[in-house]
Amino acid sequence: MLMLNCQTDILELKLEVEPEFDFLSPEYHELYSHSNATAFQAPLWMGMLNQKLAPRLSAKQYTITARRVGGGQLVAVMPLVIQRVRGVAMILPADFGLCDYNAVVANNAVLDRLARNPENLKRIAELVGEADLVMFRKVRADSFDVRRLFPKGMMSISEHAAYRCDFGSDLDAWRRTLAKSISNRLPRQYRQVEQQFGPYEHRRVRDETGIRDAFAFLKRVREGRFEGDLIEDPLYYDFYLEYAIASAGSGEAGLYVGYIDGQPVSFLFGLMGGRHFHAVQLGADRDRYSKYSVGNQIYYYAMQAQFNEGQTMLDMGIGDTGYKSDFRAVQIPMCNFTSANTLKGAAIATVYHRVKPLKNMLRQLAPRLH
Numbered sequence: 001m002l003m004l005n006c007q008t009d010i011l012e013l014k015l016e017v018e019p020e021f022d023f024l025s026p027e028y029h030e031l032y033s034h035s036n037a038t039a040f041q042a043p044l045w046m047g048m049l050n051q052k053l054a055p056r057l058s059a060k061q062y063t064i065t066a067r068r069v070g071g072g073q074l075v076a077v078m079p080l081v082i083q084r085v086r087g088v089a090m091i092l093p094a095d096f097g098l099c100d101y102n103a104v105v106a107n108n109a110v111l112d113r114l115a116r117n118p119e120n121l122k123r124i125a126e127l128v129g130e131a132d133l134v135m136f137r138k139v140r141a142d143s144f145d146v147r148r149l150f151p152k153g154m155m156s157i158s159e160h161a162a163y164r165c166d167f168g169s170d171l172d173a174w175r176r177t178l179a180k181s182i183s184n185r186l187p188r189q190y191r192q193v194e195q196q197f198g199p200y201e202h203r204r205v206r207d208e209t210g211i212r213d214a215f216a217f218l219k220r221v222r223e224g225r226f227e228g229d230l231i232e233d234p235l236y237y238d239f240y241l242e243y244a245i246a247s248a249g250s251g252e253a254g255l256y257v258g259y260i261d262g263q264p265v266s267f268l269f270g271l272m273g274g275r276h277f278h279a280v281q282l283g284a285d286r287d288r289y290s291k292y293s294v295g296n297q298i299y300y301y302a303m304q305a306q307f308n309e310g311q312t313m314l315d316m317g318i319g320d321t322g323y324k325s326d327f328r329a330v331q332i333p334m335c336n337f338t339s340a341n342t343l344k345g346a347a348i349a350t351v352y353h354r355v356k357p358l359k360n361m362l363r364q365l366a367p368r369l370h
Contacts, residue, residue, distance in 0.1 A: 012069040013114070015123045021063035023047035027074045028105075036108050036144065039273030040099035042252050046079050048243050049094045056235055059083045062091055064127055066106070066114060076106035076114060082131060088344060091131040095138070097230060098239075100162060100278065100317050102138050104146060115148035124149055133338060133345030135352075138318070141333040153339035156353040163329035164276075164315040171307040182326045186300050189292045198261035202301035205255045206248045214257045215241045217264040218283040231281065240281065244269060256302045258284075258294055265289055266298040270315075277306045278315040296326060 022028065023046040032043055039045070050061045059081040066076035081094045093102035104111060114120050128134050128150075136146050138158070147153050167174035175183055193200045205214055215237070222231050230236040247253040251272060258266035267283040279302075284295035303314050316324045318334065338353065340346035 013066045013075065013120060014069050015064060015066050015120060015127060017127055018063050018065050019061050021061065021065060021077070023050065023079070028077065031074050031077060032105055034107060035105045037103045037105040037273075038101040038140075039252075039271035039276065039278045040095075040101050041079060041103055041105050042271060042273050044247055044250060044252050045243065045271060046094060048239065048246070049096060049098070050079075050081070052239055052242065053096050053098075053235070054081055054094065057083070057096055058085070059094075059096070061094070064124070066110075066120075075110050076104060078104050088133070088348065089131040090133050090135055090345075091128050092135040092137070098236070098280070100138060100280070100315070101140055101143075102136060103140075103143060104149070108144055111144045111148075121149065121151060128339070129341055131345070132342045133340050133348055136337040136339075139335045139337060141335050146337055150337070150339040153337055154349055154353050155335055155337045158334035158336050160319045161334055162315065162318045162332040163324045164313055164332060165303065165327050165329050166313045167303065167307060168312055171304065177328055179326070179328075182296070186293060186297055190297060193260060193289070193292050193294075200258070200260050202256060202258045202266075202298060202305075204305060205257050208245050208248075210257070211244050211248060211255060212241065214255060214264055214267055215244065217257075217285075218267045218269075218281060221267075221283045221285050221287075240269070254302075254306075256298055256305065258298045258301070260289070266294040268298045268302050270302075272306075272311070275311050276313045276315055277302065277311050279317055296323060299327065 023043050028046075029043050032041060035041075050063075053059075054061055060083075062080045062082040064078040064080060065074060067074055079094045080091050082089060082091050084090075093099065095102055106114070134150060134153070136150075139146055140162070141157075147155055165174070190200060205211055219231055219237060222229055231240070244253060244255055248255070253269065253271045254277065256268045257264050265285045265288075267281070268279060269281040270277050270279040272278070279299075282295060282298075284290075284298070286295070299314070299316075306314060316327070316329050336352070338345075338349040340349045
Protein backbone atom coordinates (compact mmCIF):
# COMPACT_ATOMS: atom_id res chain seq x y z
CA MET A 1 0.00 0.00 0.00
CA LEU A 2 1.23 3.51 -0.81
CA MET A 3 1.76 5.57 2.32
CA LEU A 4 1.94 9.37 2.27
CA ASN A 5 4.04 10.53 5.17
CA CYS A 6 4.53 14.23 4.55
CA GLN A 7 2.86 17.29 3.12
CA THR A 8 5.20 17.32 0.13
CA ASP A 9 3.75 14.02 -1.06
CA ILE A 10 0.33 15.66 -1.40
CA LEU A 11 1.81 18.41 -3.55
CA GLU A 12 2.83 15.73 -6.04
CA LEU A 13 -0.67 14.44 -6.65
CA LYS A 14 -2.49 14.63 -9.97
CA LEU A 15 -6.29 14.81 -9.82
CA GLU A 16 -8.27 13.94 -12.94
CA VAL A 17 -11.63 12.67 -14.13
CA GLU A 18 -11.32 9.09 -15.39
CA PRO A 19 -14.65 8.39 -17.12
CA GLU A 20 -13.71 4.76 -17.79
CA PHE A 21 -12.08 3.99 -14.47
CA ASP A 22 -12.09 0.24 -13.80
CA PHE A 23 -13.43 -0.57 -10.34
CA LEU A 24 -12.54 -4.21 -10.88
CA SER A 25 -8.85 -3.43 -11.41
CA PRO A 26 -6.18 -4.68 -8.99
CA GLU A 27 -5.23 -1.10 -8.10
CA TYR A 28 -8.76 -0.29 -6.93
CA HIS A 29 -9.00 -3.57 -4.99
CA GLU A 30 -5.78 -2.62 -3.22
CA LEU A 31 -6.91 0.94 -2.50
CA TYR A 32 -10.33 -0.16 -1.25
CA SER A 33 -8.92 -2.87 1.01
CA HIS A 34 -6.82 -0.30 2.89
CA SER A 35 -9.38 2.51 2.91
CA ASN A 36 -12.00 3.61 5.41
CA ALA A 37 -14.75 3.40 2.79
CA THR A 38 -17.89 1.32 3.32
CA ALA A 39 -19.22 -1.84 1.72
CA PHE A 40 -21.11 0.38 -0.73
CA GLN A 41 -17.82 1.35 -2.39
CA ALA A 42 -16.71 -2.28 -2.85
CA PRO A 43 -15.19 -3.14 -6.26
CA LEU A 44 -17.86 -5.38 -7.78
CA TRP A 45 -20.74 -3.28 -6.42
CA MET A 46 -19.22 -0.06 -7.80
CA GLY A 47 -18.35 -1.70 -11.09
CA MET A 48 -21.86 -2.98 -11.67
CA LEU A 49 -23.50 0.31 -10.63
CA ASN A 50 -21.49 2.09 -13.29
CA GLN A 51 -21.81 -0.59 -15.95
CA LYS A 52 -25.37 -1.80 -15.44
CA LEU A 53 -27.35 1.12 -14.01
CA ALA A 54 -25.64 4.36 -15.02
CA PRO A 55 -26.32 4.00 -18.77
CA ARG A 56 -29.97 3.11 -18.14
CA LEU A 57 -30.50 6.14 -15.90
CA SER A 58 -28.97 8.77 -18.21
CA ALA A 59 -25.89 9.02 -16.01
CA LYS A 60 -22.26 9.01 -17.07
CA GLN A 61 -19.36 7.78 -14.99
CA TYR A 62 -17.41 10.74 -13.62
CA THR A 63 -14.83 9.10 -11.37
CA ILE A 64 -12.28 11.53 -9.92
CA THR A 65 -8.94 9.98 -9.05
CA ALA A 66 -5.87 11.19 -7.20
CA ARG A 67 -2.59 9.65 -8.37
CA ARG A 68 1.01 10.15 -7.38
CA VAL A 69 2.89 12.18 -9.97
CA GLY A 70 5.70 10.19 -11.50
CA GLY A 71 4.58 6.70 -10.59
CA GLY A 72 0.83 7.02 -11.13
CA GLN A 73 -0.05 5.14 -7.95
CA LEU A 74 -3.71 5.46 -7.02
CA VAL A 75 -4.25 7.10 -3.61
CA ALA A 76 -7.90 8.25 -3.66
CA VAL A 77 -11.10 7.78 -5.67
CA MET A 78 -14.35 9.74 -5.71
CA PRO A 79 -16.88 7.35 -7.32
CA LEU A 80 -19.13 9.94 -8.96
CA VAL A 81 -21.49 10.22 -11.90
CA ILE A 82 -22.93 13.19 -13.78
CA GLN A 83 -26.63 13.39 -14.60
CA ARG A 84 -28.42 16.02 -16.63
CA VAL A 85 -32.13 16.18 -15.90
CA ARG A 86 -34.48 18.92 -17.13
CA GLY A 87 -31.66 21.32 -17.79
CA VAL A 88 -29.88 20.77 -14.47
CA ALA A 89 -26.44 19.12 -14.42
CA MET A 90 -25.60 17.37 -11.16
CA ILE A 91 -22.50 15.49 -10.04
CA LEU A 92 -23.24 13.00 -7.30
CA PRO A 93 -22.05 9.63 -6.00
CA ALA A 94 -22.77 6.54 -8.09
CA ASP A 95 -25.64 5.65 -5.81
CA PHE A 96 -28.95 5.56 -7.74
CA GLY A 97 -30.87 5.07 -4.51
CA LEU A 98 -29.14 1.78 -3.65
CA CYS A 99 -26.33 2.85 -1.31
CA ASP A 100 -26.87 3.52 2.38
CA TYR A 101 -23.50 5.27 2.65
CA ASN A 102 -21.42 7.32 0.23
CA ALA A 103 -17.73 8.01 0.75
CA VAL A 104 -14.46 9.04 -0.86
CA VAL A 105 -12.29 5.94 -1.13
CA ALA A 106 -8.96 6.49 0.62
CA ASN A 107 -7.61 6.20 4.12
CA ASN A 108 -8.31 9.12 6.40
CA ALA A 109 -4.66 10.18 6.61
CA VAL A 110 -4.55 10.66 2.85
CA LEU A 111 -7.89 12.51 2.84
CA ASP A 112 -6.70 14.80 5.60
CA ARG A 113 -3.55 15.73 3.66
CA LEU A 114 -5.55 16.08 0.46
CA ALA A 115 -7.97 18.50 2.14
CA ARG A 116 -5.20 20.64 3.68
CA ASN A 117 -3.66 21.51 0.33
CA PRO A 118 -5.31 24.56 -1.33
CA GLU A 119 -4.07 23.52 -4.77
CA ASN A 120 -5.85 20.19 -4.48
CA LEU A 121 -9.08 21.91 -3.45
CA LYS A 122 -8.79 24.29 -6.37
CA ARG A 123 -8.30 21.37 -8.75
CA ILE A 124 -11.32 19.48 -7.36
CA ALA A 125 -13.43 22.62 -7.85
CA GLU A 126 -12.27 22.78 -11.48
CA LEU A 127 -13.14 19.15 -12.10
CA VAL A 128 -16.70 19.48 -10.82
CA GLY A 129 -17.19 22.94 -12.29
CA GLU A 130 -19.21 21.80 -15.31
CA ALA A 131 -22.14 20.83 -13.09
CA ASP A 132 -24.71 23.20 -11.66
CA LEU A 133 -24.61 21.31 -8.38
CA VAL A 134 -22.52 18.73 -6.55
CA MET A 135 -24.58 16.59 -4.18
CA PHE A 136 -22.80 14.28 -1.78
CA ARG A 137 -25.50 12.65 0.29
CA LYS A 138 -25.78 9.90 2.90
CA VAL A 139 -22.41 10.51 4.51
CA ARG A 140 -21.95 9.02 7.96
CA ALA A 141 -21.44 11.71 10.58
CA ASP A 142 -18.63 9.64 12.10
CA SER A 143 -16.69 9.40 8.81
CA PHE A 144 -14.41 11.81 6.96
CA ASP A 145 -16.06 15.22 6.58
CA VAL A 146 -16.43 15.56 2.81
CA ARG A 147 -17.07 19.29 3.22
CA ARG A 148 -13.33 19.70 3.65
CA LEU A 149 -12.93 18.92 -0.06
CA PHE A 150 -15.62 21.46 -1.04
CA PRO A 151 -15.13 24.40 1.38
CA LYS A 152 -17.95 26.53 -0.10
CA GLY A 153 -20.62 23.89 0.31
CA MET A 154 -23.69 23.50 2.52
CA MET A 155 -24.42 20.65 4.90
CA SER A 156 -27.50 19.46 6.77
CA ILE A 157 -28.31 16.50 8.99
CA SER A 158 -30.49 13.96 7.24
CA GLU A 159 -33.99 13.37 8.56
CA HIS A 160 -33.23 9.63 8.46
CA ALA A 161 -30.51 7.98 10.54
CA ALA A 162 -28.84 4.62 10.05
CA TYR A 163 -28.79 1.85 12.65
CA ARG A 164 -26.27 -0.83 13.53
CA CYS A 165 -25.78 -3.61 16.06
CA ASP A 166 -22.25 -3.83 17.45
CA PHE A 167 -21.72 -7.22 19.05
CA GLY A 168 -17.93 -7.02 19.15
CA SER A 169 -15.99 -10.10 20.21
CA ASP A 170 -18.69 -11.62 22.45
CA LEU A 171 -22.01 -12.28 20.76
CA ASP A 172 -23.51 -13.97 23.82
CA ALA A 173 -22.73 -10.95 25.98
CA TRP A 174 -24.42 -8.70 23.43
CA ARG A 175 -27.47 -10.97 23.34
CA ARG A 176 -27.79 -10.68 27.10
CA THR A 177 -28.33 -6.95 26.65
CA LEU A 178 -31.46 -7.57 24.59
CA ALA A 179 -34.89 -7.44 26.15
CA LYS A 180 -36.18 -10.85 27.20
CA SER A 181 -39.13 -10.23 24.91
CA ILE A 182 -36.76 -10.81 21.99
CA SER A 183 -33.99 -13.05 23.38
CA ASN A 184 -36.48 -15.55 24.84
CA ARG A 185 -39.25 -15.14 22.29
CA LEU A 186 -37.27 -15.90 19.13
CA PRO A 187 -35.96 -19.31 20.26
CA ARG A 188 -39.43 -20.21 21.53
CA GLN A 189 -41.05 -19.21 18.23
CA TYR A 190 -38.45 -21.23 16.35
CA ARG A 191 -39.48 -24.36 18.27
CA GLN A 192 -43.16 -23.60 17.74
CA VAL A 193 -42.67 -23.35 13.98
CA GLU A 194 -40.97 -26.73 13.84
CA GLN A 195 -43.70 -28.32 15.92
CA GLN A 196 -46.54 -26.91 13.80
CA PHE A 197 -45.14 -26.75 10.27
CA GLY A 198 -42.16 -29.06 9.98
CA PRO A 199 -38.38 -28.59 9.65
CA TYR A 200 -37.30 -24.96 10.05
CA GLU A 201 -33.81 -23.87 9.07
CA HIS A 202 -31.79 -20.82 8.09
CA ARG A 203 -28.82 -20.99 5.78
CA ARG A 204 -26.60 -18.95 3.54
CA VAL A 205 -27.44 -19.46 -0.14
CA ARG A 206 -24.57 -19.43 -2.65
CA ASP A 207 -25.75 -21.38 -5.71
CA GLU A 208 -27.35 -19.58 -8.65
CA THR A 209 -30.57 -21.62 -8.61
CA GLY A 210 -31.06 -21.01 -4.91
CA ILE A 211 -30.38 -17.28 -5.32
CA ARG A 212 -32.87 -16.98 -8.18
CA ASP A 213 -35.53 -18.84 -6.20
CA ALA A 214 -34.92 -16.66 -3.14
CA PHE A 215 -35.21 -13.42 -5.10
CA ALA A 216 -38.42 -14.66 -6.73
CA PHE A 217 -39.74 -15.23 -3.20
CA LEU A 218 -38.66 -11.71 -2.17
CA LYS A 219 -40.43 -10.18 -5.14
CA ARG A 220 -43.63 -12.06 -4.33
CA VAL A 221 -43.81 -11.16 -0.63
CA ARG A 222 -42.89 -7.52 -1.19
CA GLU A 223 -45.40 -6.90 -3.98
CA GLY A 224 -47.63 -3.94 -3.13
CA ARG A 225 -46.29 -3.52 0.40
CA PHE A 226 -44.15 -0.40 0.07
CA GLU A 227 -44.66 2.66 -2.08
CA GLY A 228 -41.78 3.11 -4.52
CA ASP A 229 -40.24 -0.26 -3.67
CA LEU A 230 -37.24 -0.71 -5.97
CA ILE A 231 -37.70 -4.49 -5.92
CA GLU A 232 -40.85 -3.95 -7.99
CA ASP A 233 -38.86 -2.05 -10.63
CA PRO A 234 -37.51 -4.60 -13.15
CA LEU A 235 -34.33 -2.60 -13.70
CA TYR A 236 -33.43 -2.66 -10.03
CA TYR A 237 -34.67 -6.19 -9.39
CA ASP A 238 -32.45 -7.48 -12.19
CA PHE A 239 -29.50 -5.49 -10.85
CA TYR A 240 -29.83 -6.94 -7.34
CA LEU A 241 -30.24 -10.46 -8.73
CA GLU A 242 -27.25 -10.21 -11.07
CA TYR A 243 -25.10 -8.74 -8.32
CA ALA A 244 -26.12 -11.42 -5.82
CA ILE A 245 -25.15 -14.14 -8.27
CA ALA A 246 -21.89 -12.46 -9.26
CA SER A 247 -20.84 -11.76 -5.66
CA ALA A 248 -21.79 -15.14 -4.21
CA GLY A 249 -18.32 -16.58 -4.54
CA SER A 250 -16.31 -13.45 -3.78
CA GLY A 251 -17.49 -12.78 -0.24
CA GLU A 252 -18.47 -9.21 -1.14
CA ALA A 253 -22.13 -9.95 -0.30
CA GLY A 254 -24.21 -12.62 1.38
CA LEU A 255 -27.74 -13.99 1.13
CA TYR A 256 -29.49 -15.72 4.04
CA VAL A 257 -32.81 -17.50 3.64
CA GLY A 258 -35.15 -19.11 6.15
CA TYR A 259 -36.98 -22.27 5.06
CA ILE A 260 -39.97 -24.07 6.56
CA ASP A 261 -40.38 -27.58 5.23
CA GLY A 262 -38.11 -26.68 2.32
CA GLN A 263 -39.99 -23.53 1.25
CA PRO A 264 -38.57 -19.99 1.69
CA VAL A 265 -40.24 -17.86 4.38
CA SER A 266 -37.66 -15.14 5.03
CA PHE A 267 -34.90 -13.38 3.12
CA LEU A 268 -31.93 -11.20 4.08
CA PHE A 269 -29.39 -9.91 1.57
CA GLY A 270 -26.49 -7.65 2.39
CA LEU A 271 -23.05 -6.38 1.48
CA MET A 272 -19.99 -7.21 3.53
CA GLY A 273 -17.02 -4.96 4.13
CA GLY A 274 -14.73 -3.90 6.96
CA ARG A 275 -15.80 -6.82 9.20
CA HIS A 276 -19.40 -5.60 8.91
CA PHE A 277 -22.53 -7.00 7.31
CA HIS A 278 -24.77 -4.32 5.76
CA ALA A 279 -28.37 -5.45 5.29
CA VAL A 280 -29.90 -4.02 2.11
CA GLN A 281 -32.95 -6.18 1.33
CA LEU A 282 -35.29 -7.97 3.74
CA GLY A 283 -38.44 -9.94 3.10
CA ALA A 284 -40.70 -12.32 5.01
CA ASP A 285 -43.90 -14.26 4.44
CA ARG A 286 -45.97 -12.25 6.90
CA ASP A 287 -49.27 -13.42 5.48
CA ARG A 288 -48.71 -16.93 6.79
CA TYR A 289 -46.10 -16.58 9.52
CA SER A 290 -46.34 -13.07 10.93
CA LYS A 291 -46.90 -14.20 14.52
CA TYR A 292 -43.68 -16.20 14.41
CA SER A 293 -41.43 -13.20 13.64
CA VAL A 294 -39.73 -14.94 10.72
CA GLY A 295 -38.18 -11.60 9.65
CA ASN A 296 -36.50 -11.09 13.02
CA GLN A 297 -35.55 -14.78 13.03
CA ILE A 298 -33.44 -14.37 9.88
CA TYR A 299 -31.67 -11.37 11.40
CA TYR A 300 -30.99 -13.35 14.57
CA TYR A 301 -29.53 -16.22 12.56
CA ALA A 302 -27.46 -13.94 10.29
CA MET A 303 -25.86 -12.30 13.31
CA GLN A 304 -24.68 -15.68 14.57
CA ALA A 305 -23.47 -16.73 11.11
CA GLN A 306 -21.62 -13.47 10.55
CA PHE A 307 -20.06 -13.60 14.01
CA ASN A 308 -18.78 -17.10 13.26
CA GLU A 309 -17.14 -15.71 10.11
CA GLY A 310 -15.33 -12.98 12.03
CA GLN A 311 -17.78 -10.10 11.62
CA THR A 312 -18.27 -7.78 14.59
CA MET A 313 -21.25 -5.67 13.51
CA LEU A 314 -24.50 -5.94 11.59
CA ASP A 315 -25.63 -2.72 9.96
CA MET A 316 -29.41 -2.53 9.63
CA GLY A 317 -29.41 0.43 7.25
CA ILE A 318 -31.31 3.70 7.08
CA GLY A 319 -34.79 4.40 8.44
CA ASP A 320 -37.67 2.29 9.84
CA THR A 321 -36.73 2.09 13.50
CA GLY A 322 -39.53 -0.29 14.54
CA TYR A 323 -38.04 -3.76 14.30
CA LYS A 324 -34.49 -2.42 14.67
CA SER A 325 -35.20 -1.32 18.23
CA ASP A 326 -35.75 -4.98 19.14
CA PHE A 327 -32.02 -5.52 18.60
CA ARG A 328 -30.90 -2.41 20.50
CA ALA A 329 -29.52 -0.92 17.30
CA VAL A 330 -27.36 2.18 17.76
CA GLN A 331 -28.36 5.28 15.80
CA ILE A 332 -25.84 6.77 13.35
CA PRO A 333 -26.59 10.36 12.23
CA MET A 334 -26.31 10.96 8.48
CA CYS A 335 -25.24 14.13 6.66
CA ASN A 336 -26.14 15.52 3.25
CA PHE A 337 -23.81 17.92 1.48
CA THR A 338 -24.13 20.17 -1.57
CA SER A 339 -21.83 22.56 -3.41
CA ALA A 340 -23.34 24.88 -6.01
CA ASN A 341 -21.52 26.20 -9.07
CA THR A 342 -24.36 28.26 -10.59
CA LEU A 343 -27.36 30.26 -9.42
CA LYS A 344 -29.57 27.40 -10.58
CA GLY A 345 -27.56 24.99 -8.46
CA ALA A 346 -27.65 27.32 -5.45
CA ALA A 347 -31.44 27.55 -5.66
CA ILE A 348 -31.77 23.77 -5.72
CA ALA A 349 -29.34 23.41 -2.79
CA THR A 350 -31.36 25.87 -0.72
CA VAL A 351 -34.54 23.92 -1.41
CA TYR A 352 -32.85 20.66 -0.54
CA HIS A 353 -31.41 21.77 2.80
CA ARG A 354 -34.02 24.19 4.10
CA VAL A 355 -37.44 23.63 2.58
CA LYS A 356 -38.57 20.15 3.54
CA PRO A 357 -41.95 20.20 1.70
CA LEU A 358 -40.17 20.92 -1.57
CA LYS A 359 -37.75 18.00 -1.27
CA ASN A 360 -40.19 15.71 -3.03
CA MET A 361 -40.16 18.06 -6.01
CA LEU A 362 -36.38 17.82 -6.13
CA ARG A 363 -36.54 14.05 -5.96
CA GLN A 364 -38.80 14.08 -9.00
CA LEU A 365 -36.29 16.27 -10.77
CA ALA A 366 -33.42 13.85 -10.12
CA PRO A 367 -34.52 10.21 -10.60
CA ARG A 368 -33.57 7.84 -7.78
CA LEU A 369 -32.52 10.65 -5.48
CA HIS A 370 -33.57 8.97 -2.24
